[in-house]
Amino acid sequence: MRNLVKAFRALSCETRIRILKVLLERECCVCEIMQALDISQSRASRNLGILEDAGFIKSRREGLWIVYSIDEQTMNKYAASLAEMLRGSLANGEIIYQDRERLSHAVRIGPRAIHK
């Protein structure tokens, strides 16, 4: 029950749904999430933390960046189900589309390659 409530709570906020939709497309560092959603750094970081705590995503350090990605082996089976459900949802959502657009732009010109 704990896990279930936590999973639902994590998705009860539009920002986090948008983040998860982006990460379902592609793993990202924080600054890519910021650019994709056009939000502040602390906002991105905190919401990523909440999604991670709920078991939706995991993070690894890669040089200067922290890369977030879907946690396929999550301990929270509810998170797994819900992420899978989200995969097929909001296919024609305007915001989601814009996020994807901004993401590909960020990736194209991104600072990502500089330090690799």
Add this chain to the structure above:
Amino acid sequence: MRNLVKAFRALSCETRIRILKVLLERECCVCEIMQALDISQSRASRNLGILEDAGFIKSRREGLWIVYSIDEQTMNKYAASLAEMLRGSLANGEIIYQDRERLSHAVRIGPRAIHK
């Protein structure tokens, strides 16, 4: 997106998950929900209202009672998916078990039959 967030928000609270699990067993009036979960009347009523607003359940008057039940033809397709997911979840949850126990007791001795 609106509907999606609303559906998740509705389930981001243990009380409402418990209510939904009870209603997945059996349609109930408010006083049966109160007894099943052992909560106050206003608490039951308000949380039922939130679930109804999110598209999970519907209500009809039946004499003196308002009977709540799963809304099978809900406009919110996300609510439908999530309710279906919940149907198979928490099968061995302690609280859910107790709620079910209290519910059957309430139904057995319930005032439900008086006015029918």
Add this chain to the structure above:
DNA sequence: ATACTATATGCGGAAATGTGCATATAATCA
């Protein structure tokens, strides 16, 4: 070493949430 970059986090404030208590509403009963 210093400077720089990416990320996390403490703090404060505005808003939203969940609840109990009391009261309003509505249907039924006598």
Add this chain to the structure above:
DNA sequence: TGATTATATGCACATTTCCGCATATAGTAT
């Protein structure tokens, strides 16, 4: 009619949430 029962709702309050701002931390570059 008035009394009773079931439910909804206004109000107040404590708690939580979400965010921005500023700062701390950690890795990298020079």
